[in-house]
Amino acid sequence: MKKKIVLALGGNALGEGLAEQMQAVKTTARAIVDLIEHGHQVVVTHGNGPQVGMINQAFEAAAKTEAHTPLLPMSVCVALSQGYIGYDLQNALREELLDRHIDKPVATLITQVIVDGNDPAFKNPTKPIGSFFSAAEARLLVQNGYNMKEDAGRGYRRVVASPQPVDIVEKETVRAMMAAGQVVITVGGGGIPVIREGHHLKGASAVIDKDWASAKLAEMIDADMLIILTAVEKVAINFGKPNQQWLEKLSVADAQRFIAEEHFAKGSMLPKVEAAVVFAESKPGRQALITVLNKAQLGIEGKTGTVISL
Ligand code: ADP
Ligand code: MG
Numbered sequence: 001m002k003k004k005i006v007l008a009l010g011g012n013a014l015g016e017g018l019a020e021q022m023q024a025v026k027t028t029a030r031a032i033v034d035l036i037e038h039g040h041q042v043v044v045t046h047g048n049g050p051q052v053g054m055i056n057q058a059f060e061a062a063a064k065t066e067a068h069t070p071l072l073p074m075s076v077c078v079a080l081s082q083g084y085i086g087y088d089l090q091n092a093l094r095e096e097l098l099d100r101h102i103d104k105p106v107a108t109l110i111t112q113v114i115v116d117g118n119d120p121a122f123k124n125p126t127k128p129i130g131s132f133f134s135a136a137e138a139r140l141l142v143q144n145g146y147n148m149k150e151d152a153g154r155g156y157r158r159v160v161a162s163p164q165p166v167d168i169v170e171k172e173t174v175r176a177m178m179a180a181g182q183v184v185i186t187v188g189g190g191g192i193p194v195i196r197e198g199h200h201l202k203g204a205s206a207v208i209d210k211d212w213a214s215a216k217l218a219e220m221i222d223a224d225m226l227i228i229l230t231a232v233e234k235v236a237i238n239f240g241k242p243n244q245q246w247l248e249k250l251s252v253a254d255a256q257r258f259i260a261e262e263h264f265a266k267g268s269m270l271p272k273v274e275a276a277v278v279f280a281e282s283k284p285g286r287q288a289l290i291t292v293l294n295k296a297q298l299g300i301e302g303k304t305g306t307v308i309s310l
Helices: 018-037 049-065 074-099 135-143 171-179 210-220 252-260 269-280 293-300
Strands: 004-009 041-046 106-108 112-114 127-133 148-150 156-160 183-185 192-197 200-203 225-230 235-237 245-247 249-251 287-292 306-309
Touching: 004 018, 004 210, 004 293, 018 041, 018 074, 018 293, 041 074, 041 171, 041 210, 049 074, 049 127, 074 106, 074 183, 074 192, 074 200, 127 135, 135 148, 135 156, 171 183, 171 210, 210 225, 210 269, 225 269, 225 293, 235 269, 249 252, 252 269, 252 306, 269 287, 269 306, 287 293
Parallel strands: 004 041, 004 225, 041 183, 106 183, 112 192, 225 287, 249 306
Antiparallel strands: 127 156, 148 156, 192 200, 235 245, 287 306
């Protein structure tokens, strides 16, 4: 019953803003250490929406008032968010482990994820990031190589692509840390998106969905289970409608049918179910679990959550 698990944390595990995050990681650390106490081997991944937004906006604001401050490439924003979130998370985990007399080193790995420069997502960047700019400011930014899109009459915003993860550059390091019994926090915010150019890894103007990147990681480290922790205990069909139905066990085939029938909202539940399907169908016996943060162990025992398998 002891499993190798990739645990993907959603926005509710980290909160929004500095004070909230510092508090939220304590509850999150308790949930993670519960699994470690049960004997599971855990690799932790996480989202970064609010944090990467905050970092990007701070530099945008500085660039508007201080001519010498550059706008940060998206890849650098993601790198900063991995460091900031990892710092809070690894310290909360360390403290919780020490409190329970568990001797396990914890570290955050700055992680790059290869994307394909020819990914169709780059032809049509859709993910808005950061604050609003006037038409004149936007024109200047376009000249400097940024993609800008008008957003519902409110002004121009920077948009980035959301390509598929192809490979994880630091995967051998993740494996080595796991083999040494250490807890590793990796592919934060979906990983720093990079494009391979010979030996050089070039930062891409993109954000990778953390659920997709976590599924890729789970495949690469040969995990038994991908657990996606979010704000709902189960996945539903007809979500929010009178005929809403919570799902407990879900086959890959049914999941694919429900995806086609558009039961899962784009940008929230859809990437989770897609990631669950990708992992579950990658090898017989692999399971994905989608549930809420404090129910992870119950979910592993099959007592709650939505379990996706072949
Ligand atoms: P996270 O930060 O964990 O990635 P998201 O907000 O992106 O969280 O996605 C989780 C949310 O997806 C849930 O809180 C829920 O409101 C929403 N959601 C959309 N469609 C569904 C569905 N079919 N079943 C369950 N939840 C859904
Ligand atoms: Mg999400």
